[in-house]
Amino acid sequence: MLDQARDRLAANGARLTPVRQRTLEILLESHRAMGAYEVLDRLAAEGFGRQPPVAYRALEFLVEHGLAHRLQRLNAFAACLHPGHDHAPAFLICRECDMLAELPAAPVRDALTELAAESGFQVERATIEALGLCPACADAARP
Amino acid sequence: MLDQARDRLAANGARLTPVRQRTLEILLESHRAMGAYEVLDRLAAEGFGRQPPVAYRALEFLVEHGLAHRLQRLNAFAACLHPGHDHAPAFLICRECDMLAELPAAPVRDALTELAAESGFQVERATIEALGLCPACADAARP
DNA sequence: TTTGACTTGTTATGATGTAACATGAATAAG
């Protein structure tokens, strides 16, 4: 995953520096949405800078290059689980276990774009995030 | 609009008190997304409390009763333009003029729910917000 | 008219995010 990321970045003339790589690793390790300050704590504990811009810059870089996503509902970030595929996915967030799933959102996005076009509105970027129960937690909740 | 709101609230055993009414009026007057602190400034200038909870409580109340919406992308609130209809709308936000449109999002929501169901995920609440250009700004931008 | 629920206000603090500037590493030009 990291090698793949490094290659994709090099192709764009961008570098996966130590902070950036470590930030991506941290997101990948937990595979869930993390707040910027949570990431920052980890980075600081490992000898990187301990001021907010350190984390925000690395996260912003990863988002710009399609290696991570920002979740508006949670004020949080998460590693991209399918880098290179559909980079405008819909997110499913489990309210019980915080699990995060990433769906190719083309059908949803199309429906939205069409709906908007009826009002003459041009959609440029769409945020599609759902809160609910993942399969595991739904099973657990059943009586 | 206000009378209608008052009636709907009374039916639910809730009251449209002065702060709440003024907050709703402020949102309705500008018809765009406003930050909580912007609302607070207006309230404070008119003799209401000047501490954040004053605005946040009124806004939360309005959202709970379907008279306003919260926009995740903007950390902001806006009066509901169609109270009582589809209360899980999609939002279109113009990046030029901040205009806000509210669309009945049933088709989009259905597409999302179906997509999620394929992964066994149960959608409970969905955030669907699009950034783009409203018709007026799109016209203005054309060469 | 007392009781209890609700509303409004406050203080204080927490959480999230960015501007501006100084220093240091990597690359490119000479």
Add this chain to the structure above:
DNA sequence: CTTATTCATGTTACATCATAACAAGTCAAA
């Protein structure tokens, strides 16, 4: 190899968004 330029990292300081906890006032029902 040396210098110039760009990019990256770190800092301080501040801006913005949001809530917890408590005190005082209001309202309507018992």
